[in-house]
Amino acid sequence: MTDLIEKAERVIATTYGRFPIVFTHGKGCTLFDNKGKAYADFVAGIAVCNLGHAHPGIAKVLADQAERLVHVSNLYYTEPQIALAEWLVEHSFADKVFFCNSGAEANEAAIKLVRKYHKDRGTPERFRIITMEGSFHGRTMATLSATGQEKIRKGFEPLVEGFDMVAFNDVAAVENAITPETGAVMLEPIQGEGGVQYPAPGYLEKLRKLCDDQGLLLVFDEVQTGIGRTGKLFAYEHFGITPDIMALAKALANGLPMGAMLAREDVAASFTPGSHASTFGGTPLVASAAVATVKTLVEDGVLENCERVGGYFKNRLLQLKEKYAFIQEVRGIGLLLGLDLSCDGTSVVKKCMDRGFLINCTQEHILRFIPPLVVQEREVDALLACLDTIFEEMAADIS
Numbered sequence: 543m544t545d546l547i548e549k550a551e552r553v554i555a556t557t558y559g560r561f562p563i564v565f566t567h568g569k570g571c572t573l574f575d576n577k578g579k580a581y582a583d584f585v586a587g588i589a590v591c592n593l594g595h596a597h598p599g600i601a602k603v604l605a606d607q608a609e610r611l612v613h614v615s616n617l618y619y620t621e622p623q624i625a626l627a628e629w630l631v632e633h634s635f636a637d638k639v640f641f642c643n644s645g646a647e648a649n650e651a652a653i654k655l656v657r658k659y660h661k662d663r664g665t666p667e668r669f670r671i672i673t674m675e676g677s678f679h680g681r682t683m684a685t686l687s688a689t690g691q692e693k694i695r696k697g698f699e700p701l702v703e704g705f706d707m708v709a710f711n712d713v714a715a716v717e718n719a720i721t722p723e724t725g726a727v728m729l730e731p732i733q734g735e736g737g738v739q740y741p742a743p744g745y746l747e748k749l750r751k752l753c754d755d756q757g758l759l760l761v762f763d764e765v766q767t768g769i770g771r772t773g774k775l776f777a778y779e780h781f782g783i784t785p786d787i788m789a790l791a792k793a794l795a796n797g798l799p800m801g802a803m804l805a806r807e808d809v810a811a812s813f814t815p816g817s818h819a820s821t822f823g824g825t826p827l828v829a830s831a832a833v834a835t836v837k838t839l840v841e842d843g844v845l846e847n848c849e850r851v852g853g854y855f856k857n858r859l860l861q862l863k864e865k866y867a868f869i870q871e872v873r874g875i876g877l878l879l880g881l882d883l884s885c886d887g888t889s890v891v892k893k894c895m896d897r898g899f900l901i902n903c904t905q906e907h908i909l910r911f912i913p914p915l916v917v918q919e920r921e922v923d924a925l926l927a928c929l930d931t932i933f934e935e936m937a938a939d940i941s
């Protein structure tokens with residue numbers, strides 16, 4: 543294994559600080575490394591494998607589709623892409639879908655659409671977009687410029703022009719940032735990489751009204767929160783409002799690369815033949831996996847499982863908070879949960895890993911739990927027992 547890792551470090555660009563594990567296969571919420579050690583997976587490829595690993599239904603659809611047709615071009619039509627777009631339109635606020643391959647690309651499409659929409663309406667000066675501090679929208683030049691985290695932007699200046707950042711959860715800050723050049727407000731309804739930051743009561747509803755009053759588009763980046771992660775198909779459903787544009791990716795095809803930008807008809811109309819494109823966007827192979835993924839989420843009770851186990855999980859985390867002073871807050875909904883620590887969280891991730899549990903940490907001190915949505919209470923219990931042991935040691939070290 544060391545051999546393999548040495549090899550990797552020689553030839554793979556060092557954009558990730560990786561843990562020294564080589565995974566070979568998985569099943570449901572369990573991953574196995576090349577030494578045969580099993581890990582309970584509470585990361586799910588960062589909120590990607592919502593149906594778990596090696597889902598038999600998805601594997602079958604993929605194998606069948608691979609034997610029929612993998613790729614043509616978007617110069618032509620294919621059935622899986624049409625079926626997926628139809629499903630997404632039927633189950634969301636949107637009327638039109640643009641397919642791409644990642645979250646960054648879905649957000650890029652959204653940013654381009656905002657600009658084109660205002661140009662088409664004779665207000666080309668309205669190209670600026672208000673985004674949030676602590677946000678994460680991707681690593682392309684435009685999406686990193688939209689991202690409200692210095693560490694993501696640093697070293698890549700000059701940034702793409704046109705993004706104005708304000709504090710998350712502050713409606714007045716958005717109001718004050720609006721100028722005659724503002725065209726949209728873009729945000730994650732729940733910030734994921736920012737540390738599972740949950741919107742304050744009324745915040746998103748007020749932003750919706752503000753956008754309506756000011757003729758601004760409201761763009762939701764649901765790359766992480768969408769496709770069932772919060773117990774509903776899309777996080778906006780929790781708040782009784784709809785965005786004008788929404789970006790999806792991560793879980794859309796349960797691990798195959800796919801992004802999508804959804805929009806209302808009158809907004810989407812600004813994309814015409816030639817205005818935007820993607821070679822791989824919505825290939826029959828990936829689209830067939832996505833159709834199977836979204837149908838399984840709804841038809842196999844996966845959303846209900848997410849809501850039930852997510853509620854159970856959150857209660858168990860709240861119990862843990864009662865016990866340890868260094869737990870500041872438990873946040874999130876469904877299976878997008880965060881444990882905000884007043885101490886370092888990265889060492890907890892390492893200790894969990896040694897004990898066979900994969901968890902994630904954002905912003906150095908917020909433990910994030912984003913398991914497959916098919917996770918069961920007993921798997922949550924096992925993780926909680928592990929965390930309790932680790933926290934007990936930490937509490938002993940502190941005192």
Ligand SMILES: *Cc1c(COP(=O)(O)O)cnc(C)c1O
Pocket residue numbers: 643644645646647649678679680681730734735763764765766767791792
């Ligand atoms: C992961 C993520 C992205 C970027 O997605 P990529 O597929 O890595 O480009 C964008 N926005 C949010 C909210 C994300 O969680």
